Amino acid sequence: MPKSINIESLVRENIRKLKPYRSARDDFDSGLLLDANENSLGAPVRNSLHLHRYPSPVQNELRKKIAAWRGVDFENIFLGVGSDEPIDLLMRIFCNPGSDSVITTPPTYGMYKVSASINDVKVKEVLLDEKFQLRTEDVLAAADESVKLLFLCSPNNPTSNDLKRTDMLKLIAAFPGIVVVDEAYIDFSRQESMAALVQQYPNLVVLQTFSKSFGLAGIRLGIAIANPEIIQYMLKVKAPYNINKLTADVALQAFDAMDLMKFNLNKIREDRQYVAEQLRHAEDVEKVYPSDSNFLLFKIKNAEEVYRKLAEKGIIVRYRGNEPLCENCLRVTIGMPDENIRFLKTLKEVLA
Numbered sequence: 001m002p003k004s005i006n007i008e009s010l011v012r013e014n015i016r017k018l019k020p021y022r023s024a025r026d027d028f029d030s031g032l033l034l035d036a037n038e039n040s041l042g043a044p045v046r047n048s049l050h051l052h053r054y055p056s057p058v059q060n061e062l063r064k065k066i067a068a069w070r071g072v073d074f075e076n077i078f079l080g081v082g083s084d085e086p087i088d089l090l091m092r093i094f095c096n097p098g099s100d101s102v103i104t105t106p107p108t109y110g111m112y113k114v115s116a117s118i119n120d121v122k123v124k125e126v127l128l129d130e131k132f133q134l135r136t137e138d139v140l141a142a143a144d145e146s147v148k149l150l151f152l153c154s155p156n157n158p159t160s161n162d163l164k165r166t167d168m169l170k171l172i173a174a175f176p177g178i179v180v181v182d183e184a185y186i187d188f189s190r191q192e193s194m195a196a197l198v199q200q201y202p203n204l205v206v207l208q209t210f211s212k213s214f215g216l217a218g219i220r221l222g223i224a225i226a227n228p229e230i231i232q233y234m235l236k237v238k239a240p241y242n243i244n245k246l247t248a249d250v251a252l253q254a255f256d257a258m259d260l261m262k263f264n265l266n267k268i269r270e271d272r273q274y275v276a277e278q279l280r281h282a283e284d285v286e287k288v289y290p291s292d293s294n295f296l297l298f299k300i301k302n303a304e305e306v307y308r309k310l311a312e313k314g315i316i317v318r319y320r321g322n323e324p325l326c327e328n329c330l331r332v333t334i335g336m337p338d339e340n341i342r343f344l345k346t347l348k349e350v351l352a
């Protein structure tokens, strides 16, 4: 591993020099609070969260809960508006628009490329192999001077599988920039999270989210786990009050309901197996790929037409046939048990 890696030298100069926005709340959060031009008479709707006040800019209570859950320190945790915010912030911290680049490994989550385009950052694409695993040598060969970030996604969307841990470790150790491992689906996988490894690898950023295993996509809460130096840059660049009080409150409540969360995870894993088996027996289905996530990717004859016909009958899945290595592939999320049955039944009708 590149022990000599110097995070500061990878950061854009303007970000290194940036003086972040500071409010009085960074220093005081109690007393007669007449500092922030809030409406002291309160909101016209009842609430117990003091919603007329700005939320904590640092969210330490929630960060501590998440850190304990993932076995890291709270200084290793950044909270963002979904995972999309940390993806964008990493581009803005490390990539000079117009000259720097990132590496992605398609077929993979589309937001890395969109975020790069928004930030005027080039994308070098190194395809996965036919088993949807990393071509580590090709990735390293593509890592020229302009490349600042490498995005890995494990379990990967849309292919649904884990990337091999040994391959990821090899890249984290040898890559000359920041390696971002997106673990949005990690709790559905048998593989262990890489979160704890941020203590060991200064160039590793692990992304997680409340949108999948916690079933809280609606609150928009994403997590970046990394060494404190990177977290400090993220805190410096984010909008001052990015995590709102309603979101933080629900996320804290979720930690009191971990048994139900784990129960649901197991149920989704079981149902995933059931849907996969049924799909394997369905006419025209040529392959159901092994899944470590809460969705399945399958290859089916005339996928685009099947996708359209399913939609006409009110069943919305995702057509992924335009992605490299995913010709004629559809992606389906594991639903409620009755929804899975409705999907399978409708598919049968469409294929009849």
Ligand SMILES: Cc1ncc(COP(=O)(O)O)c(C=O)c1O
Pocket: 081, 082, 083, 084, 085, 109, 153, 156, 157, 182, 184, 185, 208, 209, 210, 211, 217, 221, 222
């Ligand atoms: C791999 C991956 N990362 C991140 C996200 C987005 O997560 P969030 O809802 O936290 O923005 C998704 C959403 O589908 C995803 O598939």
